[in-house]
Amino acid sequence: MKEASPFDFWYAVKHTKVLKAPKRHLETFGNTMVDYRLLAEPMDTVGKVKVRTGRMQMFKPQIVMPSAYAKTMLEGFGDEAEKYLEWLKENEQDLRILRYGYTLKQEAFSEEIVTDSLEAVAERVVASVAEGADPFAAVIVGVDEPWDVCLLHFFQLMAQASAGPNIMEMERHRMFELQEGIPVPIRKEIEVAFAAAAKDKSLVPALGKLLKQHDVFEQFEDRFFRLVSQ
Numbered sequence: 001m002k003e004a005s006p007f008d009f010w011y012a013v014k015h016t017k018v019l020k021a022p023k024r025h026l027e028t029f030g031n032t033m034v035d036y037r038l039l040a041e042p043m044d045t046v047g048k049v050k051v052r053t054g055r056m057q058m059f060k061p062q063i064v065m066p067s068a069y070a071k072t073m074l075e076g077f078g079d080e081a082e083k084y085l086e087w088l089k090e091n092e093q094d095l096r097i098l099r100y101g102y103t104l105k106q107e108a109f110s111e112e113i114v115t116d117s118l119e120a121v122a123e124r125v126v127a128s129v130a131e132g133a134d135p136f137a138a139v140i141v142g143v144d145e146p147w148d149v150c151l152l153h154f155f156q157l158m159a160q161a162s163a164g165p166n167i168m169e170m171e172r173h174r175m176f177e178l179q180e181g182i183p184v185p186i187r188k189e190i191e192v193a194f195a196a197a198a199k200d201k202s203l204v205p206a207l208g209k210l211l212k213q214h215d216v217f218e219q220f221e222d223r224f225f226r227l228v229s230q
Helices: 006-014 067-071 079-090 118-131 147-172 185-198 201-213 217-229
Strands: 017-020 032-040 048-058 101-116 139-142
Touching: 006 147, 017 118, 032 118, 032 147, 048 118, 067 118, 067 217, 101 147, 118 139, 139 147, 185 201, 201 217
Parallel strands: 032 139
Antiparallel strands: 017 139, 032 048, 048 101
């Protein structure tokens, strides 16, 4: 599919409407499989609706260090942005930032053309999905091109709606508690990466990337280079 222009992108976002959202928020401790139906009227065609059916695998939310988030978001900004970065570092223990991601499961994808009005097709599809037992089924109306932008917008809406409940569940499991200034899940991820790199030196670059991703390379610098020199 060709890359969407800025106009196409925002046109698709503006004309995306979720007719039936999943009944539950995204899983906190595992991946979520969302079955979607995306309806769109083909350009320059009257009385026909393209129905795309597929699956989105939404990955479990990952805790992000505020300083790492800030470095990514503020790259190229000036002094005031640097002050904001320092404020984030000073208040990391009070901030909650999650990262979400997804992938489209192509093996479950199909599309068909239905001859009828968009309203009539939408009503039937919503009714059919509502009768099912899947709590993560969704029906979306969007544009025919670029239809993948409509799915991206849907994903963003799902992440926004799920962030609050996900954070509350993580807090109940004390996942934001700090161990030497680092949230426990991130600390565990780093320790697992160090252990793996100690057994397989080809994993050292991935370890370094992980440390930089979480903006904690300086804290582990000596340990990292001892591992490299072994």
